[in-house]
Amino acid sequence: MEPLIVLDRVTRIYRMGDVEVRALDDVSLSVEVGGFVAIMGASGSGKSTLMNLIGCLDRPTSGRYLLEGQEVSRLGRDALAEIRNRMLGFVFQSFNLLTRTSAVENVELPLIYAGVPAAERRRRAAEALRRVGLDGRLDHHPSQLSGGQQQRVAIARALVTQPRVILADEPTGNLDSRTSVEVMALLTDLNAAGLTVVLVTHEPDIAACAGRVVRMQDGRIHSDERRAAAAVGAAAPREARP
């Protein structure tokens, strides 16, 4: 299949005072359209840096990044903002919803910056919330929603612009195991519908949902396994049992 994301010998160096930190060291990776990739690794292994680069929140020190064939590693802040808005959807560990703002308004947020008129914005946001199973809670504020529901609002926000890729950074990190399963089921469904998903996690049973697991160590790719995706949630633990 054609690649959607191509990282070509990407290096990212941070400078902290006099010390250079090589967060990513000559990493090459490609993700095809409709792929589901889990990135694993210990903290400090470079997985967050990789995620930020793929998410166009950061730019590599050297190397190239092609997103849907377009070189984006040298674009300015405005152009990157536009690419994040049009092509990428973010899901964070801590949800990052705006407080004291209703679910539907949170979901509308990317559409405001896309310049979508108010009526259409409302319609599309309501539809995205229906897709994640929250159609009865349009006007609830984040404080009135459970953790799992908040993360589903965040997923709706990531979906609403019809992006090419969903980037999920430890999406279940703040959730209990039951709601984790719900959220992962949702992401798996979206992937099944053709959406590319890149996921950062350190939980093996969450990574097991993905068809491909990339392990990071010391800023390099340590391993890159492809396998048939397990059934959502219980797959890995079940295999472990006799």
Next chain:
Amino acid sequence: MSLWETVRIAVRALSRNTLRSFLTALGIIIGVGAVIAMVAIGEGAKARVEEAFASMGTNLLVLMPGSSASRGVFGGSGSLPTLTWADLKAIQEEVTDVRQAAPYLRTTAQVVSEEQNWTTSVCGTTPEYFDIRSWPMSSGAAFTSSDVDTGAKVAVLGRTVVDKLYGPNADPVGQAVRIKNMPFQVVGVMVRKGQSPTGQDYDDAVLIPVSTYRAKIQGGLQNYIAGSVFVSAVSSDATARTERRVRALLRDRHHLSPEAEDDFQIRNLTEIASAQQEGTRTLTTLLASIAAVSLLVGGIGIMNIMLVSVTERTREIGVRMAVGAKPRHILAQFLVEALSLSVLGGFAGVGLGLLAANRLAAQFGWPMLMRADIILIALGFSGLVGVGFGLYPAHRASRLDPIEALRYE
């Protein structure tokens, strides 16, 4: 993203923290309110001064005889008559730019009506005087040149005198009044003019033809004028020039050597008026400047709160950037927030200022005058303060790194 959208987001953000927004705007409210109130009262005072001077007459010069000096004791202005009737005639006929000139001789005397008596100023003058002082009649007519020629016993009364002798709203035209026990006929009543800038009541006076005055009230001094001369120039621009020409003429006629002092005085009321106006203007400027400083302090308050707000909402900024907000969207959002605070504060301040000026004016009997341009300037200035002090926090917000902003706790 439209401007309207930005304003909507800003107002929502401000309304989430109503008390804080109100306290922040309070600096601007008080600043603008103070400017408005101070200018309103200052302008009112200025208008009152202008009115007072306008009521004295326009483009006016007053000539007074010099002072007597005998063995080192100065008798004060007018104590030595030096102006002659021939001087007056020369001023009327020889000085260009002089529109009119009239003698003004004054004494205090008792005037008696059928029921009442009243001691007031009795003045002898010519019909030109009413014109010089722009002082029309409320009823009847002023005495005429032929009254002056014949020495007619006719009188024009000021409103205060009418009130005292005949009662308020009375019209005594045609009736008789006794001045120093001589019967005079009332031919006119002058409109009320009010007080002079020094608080003297203009309306407490009786005016009679100068010839009658000299023959019947105060005999006096043949060739010399035992009083002053009122001169009006053709325009206010010509007043200073006229003053110089009259001075030169009189010095020439009195044969004064170049080093000798004037033996007369000329008071230029236009000059005094503009000096007074300058005084009130200075005061208004001073008060408004002090008020403007508080507006500046209000601006610093806005900057302070906006910086706090940017820090508090770092994560929000990160989220907005992650979902596609460009730096200029973030800049606009915080700038419009600061601007909304200051402009809403400005409107509230205008209301407060007008209210305060009104209350002060009512309480202390001060005049008050509100100028629309001052309101607009105050509003514009508060907007400028909002942009000026909102720019730095907004710029800081827009330069945040999205990764660090998202990670901010």
